[in-house]
Amino acid sequence: MSTMAVALVAVLGFLWVCLLSRKKTGVNYEKMDKQTLPDGAKLVTYQWNLPYSSGEIIRRLELLDEEDVVGCGGFGTVYKMVMDDGTAFAVKRIDLNRERRDKTFEKELEILGSIRHINLVNLRGYCRLSTAKLLIYDFMELGSLDSYLHGDAQEDQPLNWNARMKIALGSARGLAYLHHDCSPGIVHRDIKASNVLLDRCLEPRVSDFGLARLLVDNETHVTTVVAGTFGYLAPEYLQNGHSTEKSDVYSFGVLLLELVTGKRPTDSCFLSKGLNIVGWLNTLSGEHRLEEILDERSGDAEVEAVEGILDIAAMCTDADPGQRPSMGAVLKMLEEEILSPCLSELYYEQHLELCILTALPLSSF
Ligand SMILES: Nc1ncnc2c1ncn2[C@@H]1O[C@H](COP(=O)(O)OP(=O)(O)O)[C@@H](O)[C@H]1O
Numbered sequence: 001m002s003t004m005a006v007a008l009v010a011v012l013g014f015l016w017v018c019l020l021s022r023k024k025t026g027v028n029y030e031k032m033d034k035q036t037l038p039d040g041a042k043l044v045t046y047q048w049n050l051p052y053s054s055g056e057i058i059r060r061l062e063l064l065d066e067e068d069v070v071g072c073g074g075f076g077t078v079y080k081m082v083m084d085d086g087t088a089f090a091v092k093r094i095d096l097n098r099e100r101r102d103k104t105f106e107k108e109l110e111i112l113g114s115i116r117h118i119n120l121v122n123l124r125g126y127c128r129l130s131t132a133k134l135l136i137y138d139f140m141e142l143g144s145l146d147s148y149l150h151g152d153a154q155e156d157q158p159l160n161w162n163a164r165m166k167i168a169l170g171s172a173r174g175l176a177y178l179h180h181d182c183s184p185g186i187v188h189r190d191i192k193a194s195n196v197l198l199d200r201c202l203e204p205r206v207s208d209f210g211l212a213r214l215l216v217d218n219e220t221h222v223t224t225v226v227a228g229t230f231g232y233l234a235p236e237y238l239q240n241g242h243s244t245e246k247s248d249v250y251s252f253g254v255l256l257l258e259l260v261t262g263k264r265p266t267d268s269c270f271l272s273k274g275l276n277i278v279g280w281l282n283t284l285s286g287e288h289r290l291e292e293i294l295d296e297r298s299g300d301a302e303v304e305a306v307e308g309i310l311d312i313a314a315m316c317t318d319a320d321p322g323q324r325p326s327m328g329a330v331l332k333m334l335e336e337e338i339l340s341p342c343l344s345e346l347y348y349e350q351h352l353e354l355c356i357l358t359a360l361p362l363s364s365f
């Protein structure tokens with residue numbers, strides 16, 4: 001009997017130790033997996049670990065070449081990396097001349113790697129090789145909104161009004177999460193159509209936190225260097241280099257205008273008149289020339305719905321940052337506008353239809 005009791009205590013003790021050690025390896029960013037490998041290479045995988053050996057990841061990274069390039073941006077080249085099990089990741093190769101920002105860069109990455117939201121692109125890992133720094137992200141099959149809105153995809157399967165609204169709503173959710181739910185809040189700084197990526201159901205995900213900076217103690221980050229993309233930048237950010245949540249709201253307003261008009265913020269039709277997209281819209285809206293504003297490829301859109309979105313975009317792009325709504329307020333307005341009871345049925349029907357349609361040509365990606 002006493003032997004049984006001893007055995008029972010031993011088993012319970014063993015289970016207790018197992019439980020404690022499970023807790024220690026719990027998933028959060030402080031417990032991310034860091035490995036220093038031969039040749040001074042370093043591999044860090046965040047929160048949702050990449051379920052591959054470091055050997056396989058490094059081997060795949062080293063095999064990337066020109067054929068795998070999916071795009072090029074201000075920070076370097078983006079590759080598609082396919083693992084042995086067929087899962088794809090996007091790898092962003094950072095230019096080595098940014099080496100001096102190493103320490104803060106890696107610290108910020110730890111925080112960015114901890115952020116998870118359905119409308120944000122997950123940062124899965126970071127690898128420093130002797131020749132490059134590589135960021136590993138989830139791969140988004142449909143690429144960027146920019147290429148979908150202005151590139152070849154637009155010809156094959158134009159984005160209709162409901163799809164555009166779904167993208168506006170999801171992007172607003174991602175951005176509002178960065179501003180209001182991360183602590184400290186994160187200013188994106190480079191909201192633009194090429195930083196809104198689309199999954200196979202056209203669910204948008206805001207990407208590229210390379211330019212984002214953390215707000216410390218509610219103080220606005222100040223920089224003398226303007227990071228961002230021409231056409232999307234708030235006037236005050238252009239003038240004094242102060243980037244705030246409100247300058248993100250401005251860029252988001254420009255994105256809304258881009259979705260409604262199908263025009264890039266640098267389109268020659270208004271630049272040649274000395275206007276930006278905001279000034280151009282203000283002129284046309286004042287004259288009630290809605291038919292010139294709306295992208296004809298977006299199909300049948302209710303006049304009131306278009307006007308509602310233009311009103312929200314106008315608030316976001318107010319020249320005075322103090323007058324702009326917060327991203328939380330923008331999201332609420334969009335939800336009221338887009339998900340009103342009668343529209344929601346249409347929205348979900350369309351959503352289902354788009355998923356079916358977009359699932360077909362995916363094998364070619
Ligand atoms: N996670 C990703 N999944 C799929 N494609 C991506 C991903 N990240 C970036 N891309 C593609 O690579 C291009 C270049 O990206 P990036 O370097 O961030 O520059 P930019 O945002 O200025 O376009 C993007 O426009 C997009 O087409």
Ligand SMILES: [Mg+2]
Nearest residue numbers: 073194195208
């Ligand atoms: Mg980008």
